[in-house]
Amino acid sequence: MKKLLPEVCTIQYGFPFDSAKFSDSNGMPLIRIRDVVRGYSETYTTEEYKSEYIVHENDLLIGMDGEFNIAKWGKTPALLNQRVCRLAPKDSIDKDYLFYFMPIALKRIEEKTPFVTVKHLSAKELNKIEIPVLSLEEQRKIAETLSKVDKLIAFRDQQLAKLDELVKARFVEMFGDLVVGDKIQTSKKKIGEIASVTKLAGFEFTKYIQYKEHGDIIMLRGLNCKQGKLILDDVKWIDRKTSDLLPRSKLYYGDILMTYAGTIGDVAMVDENDKYHLAPNVAKVSINNKKAYNPIFLMYLFLYSNDYIMRFASQVAQASINMEKIRNFEYYFPDVTFQNQFATFVERVDKQKQTVQQSLEKLELMKKALMQEYFG
Incomplete structure (x- = not known):
């Protein structure tokens, strides 16, 4: 009824x-x-x-x-x-x-x-x-079942948050604040000295890019870069031919993405070759010598120094940072041996996160199926 x-x-x-x-x-x-x-x-x-x-x-x-x-x-x-x-x-x-x-x-x-x-x-x-x-008894039984699933989902979310906190704690323990150099003062460099920084120019986007719902290459936009992760649940595509016409904004493994307009300083790292292309409002930071600087370390350095990054933002209606300002970000850099140690730790934690994430996704699917069963 x-x-x-x-x-x-x-x-x-x-x-x-x-x-x-x-x-x-x-x-x-x-x-x-x-x-x-x-x-x-x-x-x-x-x-x-x-x-x-x-x-x-x-x-x-x-x-x-x-x-x-x-x-x-x-x-x-x-x-x-x-x-x-x-x-x-x-x-x-x-x-x-x-x-x-x-x-x-x-x-x-x-x-x-x-x-x-x-x-x-x-x-x-x-x-x-x-x-x-339904009868109150049936209603309560349905609510109780869904509540149990919600509690499990919340627990998995907490596990993921704690693993993120673990990575941050390890970074601080190993390196401290690399903007002020409270723990490490060995090598102070600007980003422009160790990496190239570029973007997709506005005229390039207007002349060459036409988003598609399906295609060969994913355009990575600001909404795809969140807290050190690539979020790919809402993507736009281009064909490979278009990507090849714009080699400066092609993306490769280890390139670091940073949003520079609107939401500033959200970062992610490209995890695969020949799959992505740079979209507007996102900068690409490509390390010149990966034997001297680890991209995983650098991405987390950006992630944990957002307050510092925001100091470079222009104070207008829509805040932004230009490429020259990103090149002028200046940090103390630990020896690459320690950068690599941190990156190895991150990779171990990521494997744990992947297991938890898979469990979380199964629970979310279960909840959707139950909602469909109960409410149509």
Whole structure:
């Protein structure tokens, strides 16, 4: 049996609090769209409020602009602001069952919602959502199963985070801060002295590049470079002939990528020859002598010195760093023997991460299959 959402829960919409009374520290925390998923707010209001708008721990909230997300609120009580709504389950529906069902319904609405700049979720669309209502016992059993899978997924995520922390701790232990040289002061060099730094020029992109959904060579864009990893779940392609026309921006194993516009200083390392090409807004750092400088070490050096890198950014509407500034990054470099030792450690940890990642992906597939089975 299916019921409309308002039949199984009370939908409360946020109050239009006056932005003139918002504060960074004074008053009561206020929930804005960006706060829904993370479960806490850094915005406060000094405006008077009714107690009915106070949100408590584990209340179900939906962000009604942009991505339509549902999440459980964190520990700190806060106020329900406009464009955020709260679902309060009635006796016929289990709260966790509702929590697991809603993402599917919200995704369907999001996919069919037209937009110019930002998608907006309407009360009308929320009211039309139909939810399969089983016995409370069955609902709780479904929610419990999905909760167990979620806990395993969270545990795998924690394992990956701890392995990342382990690599960072090893770097600091071996090298300290290589910007100031608090541990190593043997060889201070600018990046331009040890590597070539280049980009795909704007005129080259305009004249030669036409993105395809499939092809021979992946164009590595800024969104593909995240925290030392190549993220390839959203890629654009070109054919090999086009790549060969632009040899300066072809990519090879050991080349380091760095975003230089918008999001600055995200890095990754090219892990394979003859597979990738440089896209706009990403710089390529190619080490001149890999017997003297290890690319894995250099990538992590960039990753862990982001604060230093940001000092070079131009302070305009969209911050950026030009190639000359990247060439002028200056560090103390340890002997290549120690660079190689660190790289070997990273490779060992990466093997552990790969095992954990495979387990995580299986769990995520399992959850998708269960969601499909339970909710269609």
